[in-house]
Amino acid sequence: MISILIPTYNYNVLPLVQEIYSQIKLTGTKFEIIVIEDGSPKNENTSTNEKINEIENCYFERNDTNRGRTKTRLLLSQKAKYNWLLFLDADVIPVTKNFIEKYISLIDHEQKVIVGGYQYKESTATQESILRYSYGKNVEEKKVTYRNSKPYQYIFSGNILLNKDVFLENNYIGDTIYYGMDVYFSYQLFLNKIKVEHIDNPIYHLGLETNEIFFNKSLDAVTTKKVYLSKLKDIDKINSLIKYYNLLKKYNLEKVIAIGFKITEPFLKRMIFKKNPSLFCFNLYRLGFICQ
Structure with a gap:
C-alpha cells in the first residue's frame, strides 16, 4: 500500500x-495519488490538472495561498x-516502465529512506536553461554507487x-518559507541515524x-x-558549501572572501551565464555570496 504525493505550482x-x-x-497494489497545487493563479494548467480527479484513486486539490514546497509536502503527507x-x-x-514496480518491491517494515536518482535529457538543454541543465547533469545525476x-x-x-x-519526524515543520530545505531534511536523517539507500530508479x-x-533560486x-x-x-x-563557509569563519x-567577491562578482557572473556555464565559477559565486 502506497501514497504517491506530488506538489505542483x-x-x-x-x-x-x-x-x-x-x-x-499493473502491480495490483493498493494506492492513492494526491496532487496539491500550491496557490498558483488559475489557468489552463489548473483546468487540465482537475482532470486528475476523474482517475481512480487520484485526487487534485489547491492551496488558497502559496505555502511553499516544504509546507505543501507536509500537507500531502x-x-x-x-x-x-x-x-x-x-x-x-x-525513465523506465517498471519504475513503480521497483519501488514497491522494496517496501518492508524497516524504517528507511529510498532515493531513486535523477537523469537529464539532452533534448531539454536549451540555451535559456543551460545553467540548470549543466548543474543537474554534473551535480545531481550521479551513479548509484x-x-x-x-x-x-x-x-x-x-x-x-x-x-x-520517518518523514513527519524529520521534516521541517515551521511556518517560515525557506527555499532549499532538502538539506535540513537530510541533516535530520543523519542526526537520527535513519538508513538511506540509493537505488538505480x-x-x-x-x-x-x-x-x-535558477540562479536566483540558488542564491x-x-x-x-x-x-x-x-x-x-x-x-x-x-x-560542502556550509563546510567551506564554516572553515573560512x-x-x-570570510571578510576577506567577501571583499574578493565584491571585486570579482561581475566576472564570475559572466562566466556563469556564458554559452557553456562554468560550474566552478558558480560554486565560487555561492561561496562569495554566503560570506557577503
Missing part, C-alpha cells in the same frame, strides 16, 4: 499522474492514508520513497528553470543555508 502534472497510474495498476510515501516533483517522468558512498548528501525530495513516520527532470530563475538556497542551517552541529558533514577569512 503552475505545471501540467496530468501526464505524470497518467504514467504512474498505468504502472501501479498528512492527507496520505498509507504508511509508505512516494514523493515526486511535478516536472518529472519515470557514488550516491551510496555519500548517502546523506544526495537526498532529493523529487524522487524519494520513505515511511510516513531515476526520473527525468523535464521542467528546467531559465538561467536567471535563496544559499541564504537559507547561512541563516538557518550553518550553525547546526555537524551540518558540515551534509553540505574558523580562520576569520
